[in-house]
Amino acid sequence: MTIPDSRADQSVLIAEYVLGLLEGEAAREVEEWIRTDRGAAGMALQWEDHLLALSDRMVPQEVDAALWARVAERLAAQPQVTTSQRREDAEPSRWDRFWNDVRMWRWASIGLATAVVVFTVAPFLTAPDRAVPRVAVLQQPGQSAQPGWVVSVLHNGDVQIRGLSPLPTPEGRSVQIWTLAPGEAKPRSLGLLADRQSVVIPSDQIGPVQPGQLFEFTLEQAGGSPTQLPTGPILYIGRIVAAVL
Amino acid sequence: MESAGPDHAALIRSCAARDQLALKTLYDLEAPRMLALAVRMLRQRDLAEDVLQDVFIQIWNNASRFDPSLGTGRAWIYSILRYRVLDRLRAKSELPLEDIVLDAQIDTGPTPEQATDDRQRSHQLDRCLDHLDDPRRGPILLAYYHGLSHGQIAERLATPLGTIKSRIRGALRALQECLQA
Numbered sequence: 001m002t003i004p005d006s007r008a009d010q011s012v013l014i015a016e017y018v019l020g021l022l023e024g025e026a027a028r029e030v031e032e033w034i035r036t037d038r039g040a041a042g043m044a045l046q047w048e049d050h051l052l053a054l055s056d057r058m059v060p061q062e063v064d065a066a067l068w069a070r071v072a073e074r075l076a077a078q079p080q081v082t083t084s085q086r087r088e089d090a091e092p093s094r095w096d097r098f099w100n101d102v103r104m105w106r107w108a109s110i111g112l113a114t115a116v117v118v119f120t121v122a123p124f125l126t127a128p129d130r131a132v133p134r135v136a137v138l139q140q141p142g143q144s145a146q147p148g149w150v151v152s153v154l155h156n157g158d159v160q161i162r163g164l165s166p167l168p169t170p171e172g173r174s175v176q177i178w179t180l181a182p183g184e185a186k187p188r189s190l191g192l193l194a195d196r197q198s199v200v201i202p203s204d205q206i207g208p209v210q211p212g213q214l215f216e217f218t219l220e221q222a223g224g225s226p227t228q229l230p231t232g233p234i235l236y237i238g239r240i241v242a243a244v245l
Numbered sequence: 246m247e248s249a250g251p252d253h254a255a256l257i258r259s260c261a262a263r264d265q266l267a268l269k270t271l272y273d274l275e276a277p278r279m280l281a282l283a284v285r286m287l288r289q290r291d292l293a294e295d296v297l298q299d300v301f302i303q304i305w306n307n308a309s310r311f312d313p314s315l316g317t318g319r320a321w322i323y324s325i326l327r328y329r330v331l332d333r334l335r336a337k338s339e340l341p342l343e344d345i346v347l348d349a350q351i352d353t354g355p356t357p358e359q360a361t362d363d364r365q366r367s368h369q370l371d372r373c374l375d376h377l378d379d380p381r382r383g384p385i386l387l388a389y390y391h392g393l394s395h396g397q398i399a400e401r402l403a404t405p406l407g408t409i410k411s412r413i414r415g416a417l418r419a420l421q422e423c424l425q426a
Contacts, residue, residue, distance in 0.1 A: 012417045018324070019388035020331040021395045021413065038315065045316025048324040050424055053368030054389045055323055058285065060277030067294055068272060071301045075265065078306075185263070229265065 003033055011043050018047045072228030076186035136215050138236035148236050151215045157203030161215070166197050167235070175235060176224045179206065180214040192224055193217060213240040253318030260308035268305055271322065276301075279326050286330045286392050296333060300326045327392075334392040373423035381416035384409060 004010055016022050017030040034040045138149035138161075149163050161177065169175050175193040180186070190201050216237040218230040225231050251274050259267030276297060283293035303325050311321050374382055387393045387401070395413070399406040 008418065008421065011421055012414055015417045015421070016395075016413065018327075019385065020327065020334075020392045021388050021398075023335075023394045023396060041312075042315045045320045045324065048327075049317050049320035050368075050370045050420075051389060052320060052323060053370035053374075054386070055278060055282050056368065058278055058281035061281045061284065063276045063280050063297075064294070067276070067298060068269070071268075071272070071298050072265070074298065074302055075268075075305060078302075186265075227265075227269075 014043045015047045076188045136238040136240040138238035153209045159201040161199045163197040176220045182212045254313040257311045257318045
């Protein structure tokens, strides 16, 4: 099959493709044409726009709320886009500003956190593992003198989060645990703390934990963040370091 | 290019700037209708929900590639949906024939909901489709709502492939002229 010369015939061919009528080689050829030719791409979108009339005849169906939650989870698990893909003139979202603040805070206190690891966490690291132990000390933002929670990767890959002091949940709220690995665009929820002083996250839930990976607790509405992203204030935060003991 | 109402193109631009609220807004606006179309085409709700998830991930990942000078944001979103559904349909081995042909009879008119839907634009296509006779309109609806190919339509309607192809081309040419008028 070859692409016709007349614009009218081209438009009909593209309509056939947009409708899904073409198969095999013919479909691939038109697909390639649309991908490489602005005129063809424009015609395809024009047809799609006209054909929206047929979609608009559909009675909208109620969508299960869990579906958006799954979308948000998948977004959170995706690797971060490179800066060059971003629009220069874009207003930073609330979310970006939030993480920028976190980064600023981290530089202020990471040195101390590393030092504290060696002295405070060593007793927890009992596994005779060949791998370098990986731990993080979570502190309250701006309160770097007092480590509050310790995150350690166990020999089987599970992650244990232990409180050095209890963290009671305020009435009508939830404390939610998050992690953000280097290169990930959005943090992932690890669930609610629910007044526990020790939590183990199974390795198949958390995946590989890397040096530099952030862990944090935020104060959310009861039941956790409605957006699958942290929305409330940070209670504790820290970053995984390889602890050389 | 965008009609009055929600500005899909602006929301897609915000997605390109990694604004997840914009994606959620698009989702709230379009997911119910997109789901209806996907269920209609795939005839399986769980599969349609899977596709819908994939589509919103694709919208997010490809938002920076959307070019508003080529067409509307809403058309772009639905094109992602329909291509994704078509991929799934092509991967499925069999289609229930009789149901689909029956369905095509129902597809020919606007639904009562159409009149009460305030998001509804006055669609030229509806008027232009009305000018087509049933044998020419039917295959277009079978393709749009069920993702049937030329060959599948010929088989379903027990009509020679060449006849179906020329009938559809005739219908599309007539639509094109009507839409430009």
